[in-house]
Amino acid sequence: MLDAVLFADLVTELPSAVRLQRLVNTLRSHFGCGAVALLQLQQAQLKPVAVQGLLRETLGRRFQVAQHPRLAAILASRQPVRFPPGSELPDPYDGLLAEQPGAVVPVHDCMGVSLYVEGRCWGVLTLDALSPANFDALAVLQLQQLSLLVEAAIRITELEQANRALRQGGLPTVGTSTTAAQQYEIIGQSPALQQILQELDVVAGSELPVLLLGETGVGKELFARQLHRRSGRAERPMIYVNCAALPESLAESELFGHSKGAFSGALSERAGRFEAADGGTLFLDEVGELALSVQAKLLRVLQNGEIQRLGSDKLRRVNVRLVAATNRDLQQQVKQGEFRADLYHRLSVYPIPIPPLRERSEDLPLLAGHFLEQNRSRLGLRSLRLAPAAELALLGYHWPGNIRELEHVISRAAIKALSQGAQRSDIVILQPELLDLPGSQPQAPALEHIELPVQGLKQAVNQFQQQLIRQALQQHQQCWSKAARALQLDASNLHKLAQRLGLK
Ligand SMILES: Nc1ncnc2c1ncn2[C@@H]1O[C@H](COP(=O)(O)OP(=O)(O)OP(=O)(O)O)[C@@H](O)[C@H]1O
Numbered sequence: 001m002l003d004a005v006l007f008a009d010l011v012t013e014l015p016s017a018v019r020l021q022r023l024v025n026t027l028r029s030h031f032g033c034g035a036v037a038l039l040q041l042q043q044a045q046l047k048p049v050a051v052q053g054l055l056r057e058t059l060g061r062r063f064q065v066a067q068h069p070r071l072a073a074i075l076a077s078r079q080p081v082r083f084p085p086g087s088e089l090p091d092p093y094d095g096l097l098a099e100q101p102g103a104v105v106p107v108h109d110c111m112g113v114s115l116y117v118e119g120r121c122w123g124v125l126t127l128d129a130l131s132p133a134n135f136d137a138l139a140v141l142q143l144q145q146l147s148l149l150v151e152a153a154i155r156i157t158e159l160e161q162a163n164r165a166l167r168q169g170g171l172p173t174v175g176t177s178t179t180a181a182q183q184y185e186i187i188g189q190s191p192a193l194q195q196i197l198q199e200l201d202v203v204a205g206s207e208l209p210v211l212l213l214g215e216t217g218v219g220k221e222l223f224a225r226q227l228h229r230r231s232g233r234a235e236r237p238m239i240y241v242n243c244a245a246l247p248e249s250l251a252e253s254e255l256f257g258h259s260k261g262a263f264s265g266a267l268s269e270r271a272g273r274f275e276a277a278d279g280g281t282l283f284l285d286e287v288g289e290l291a292l293s294v295q296a297k298l299l300r301v302l303q304n305g306e307i308q309r310l311g312s313d314k315l316r317r318v319n320v321r322l323v324a325a326t327n328r329d330l331q332q333q334v335k336q337g338e339f340r341a342d343l344y345h346r347l348s349v350y351p352i353p354i355p356p357l358r359e360r361s362e363d364l365p366l367l368a369g370h371f372l373e374q375n376r377s378r379l380g381l382r383s384l385r386l387a388p389a390a391e392l393a394l395l396g397y398h399w400p401g402n403i404r405e406l407e408h409v410i411s412r413a414a415i416k417a418l419s420q421g422a423q424r425s426d427i428v429i430l431q432p433e434l435l436d437l438p439g440s441q442p443q444a445p446a447l448e449h450i451e452l453p454v455q456g457l458k459q460a461v462n463q464f465q466q467q468l469i470r471q472a473l474q475q476h477q478q479c480w481s482k483a484a485r486a487l488q489l490d491a492s493n494l495h496k497l498a499q500r501l502g503l504k
Pocket residue numbers: 185186187188214215216217218219220221222223285325326327367370403404407
């Protein structure tokens with residue numbers, strides 16, 4: 001009967017995510033267990049691709065095999081492996097079962113099997129039961145038999161994905177998991193994110209310059225890296241240039257290189273970033289911060305396709321694909337004369353706006369899961385998760401610092417939990433108070449509730465300004481130029497004000 005259901009799904013046309021999700025749903029009801037998960041092996045880590053009975057945030061977690069002995073044991077065997085209730089080995093899903101969201105439910109009975117597709121180890125399937133002795137010898141045998149159908153479903157999914165990639169003219173995704181792809185993995189399943197990833201895949205295959213637009217911390221650098229990885233230039237370097245950190249006086253030699261003696265301190269001949277990126281991609285981050293004089297030099301190179309090292313007459317041809325990113329409104333900067341219109345038009349051939357986190361809240365639980373697992377691993381905790389109220393608090397916050405801010409909020413909360421007495425062997429559950437969301441958005445108090453300042457108006461105003469500046473700095477990782485922008489102040493005025501208020 002179960003075989004028939006699984007077989008019917010195999011021959012039906014289904015989107016790949018749906019096919020694998022239906023598979024784990026069917027297995028869960030067949031085995032009558034609490035949770036089923038299908039995890040794909042990516043070098044040294046396992047990535048959940050479909051889960052049932054576990055918190056949704058599990059999909060954002062990446063389990064390092066070396067840190068999860070049960071997963072390592074399953075991978076090491078070609079037969080199903082069962083972990084009876086008394087097993088000493090820690091369970092990777094401790095604290096992640098969806099059935100009793102607030103409570104800690106230790107998993108009792110577990111089994112898993114490694115999966116092989118075309119002779120290579122693809123990943124694992126795990127089953128967890130809340131009651132002890134749920135899985136008997138027959139269940140283990142059935143798992144072995146059913147794993148063949150699961151492997152067939154995965155194979156079909158991979159073929160479908162490869163076909164789709166081919167139709168879109170992109171690179172196949174199967175078997176392309178590199179260390180860089182893992183390090184810079186883009187987590188999230190929201191339709192908005194999926195749409196951008198598809199668009200990136202299509203434009204990656206072209207040679208067009210791409211301009212990534214979006215608020216601070218939305219992941220522009222990750223998208224630039226993905227674009228490079230999915231382009232025909234992936235085997236060549238992607239060179240990163242932070243335009244905000246490029247002093248005007250050094251910009252030319254940094255970008256184009258210099259010859260020996262071109263200026264005092266130029267002790268030897270040196271290639272610049274353009275030459276380093278030859279054949280590959282040059283990523284100009286925070287391009288809106290480029291000084292006008294540097295913009296002019298950059299434009300000349302883009303027009304000619306040739307660079308000249310500072311102090312040298314020789315022209316060198318470079319073949320570089322440009323990707324730029326900014327959190328500024330470049331069109332506005334053009335209007336204000338802060339950015340050259342001709343350079344803007346060269347860079348913005350293919351603009352891709354990245355929506356802020358508050359507009360794709362479906363991604364939030366997965367991103368939170370991702371950062372929770374990173375912190376769990378880094379701090380050596382048995383288990384780290386959010387209390388349901390904490391997840392709600394995260395969902396209700398407006399995230400001006402986007403994903404970078406979420407990452408910091410979770411890291412800080414995990415450390416705080418430890419400093420307040422949580423043990424590494426506990427299932428650590430982060431409560432909303434620990435998240436310390438900046439101000440938890442204190443609304444401006446209604447006028448009738450304002451008490452007259454005892455210290456006088458001027459001092460009260462000073463205090464209020466100090467508080468706002470500290471808050472803006474905190475939200476922008478102590479970056480003064482970004483804090484100034486958030487406060488809609490000129491950076492030099494913010495510095496002056498901070499000095500007057502004794503903040504510097
Ligand atoms: N979808 C995502 N999945 C996982 N991590 C992400 C994602 N988006 C962003 N991050 C993480 O958030 C942090 C900020 O991302 P990134 O530096 O790419 O943002 P940005 O838009 O370039 O920011 P800025 O404009 O301030 O330079 C990084 O640590 C990055 O790894």
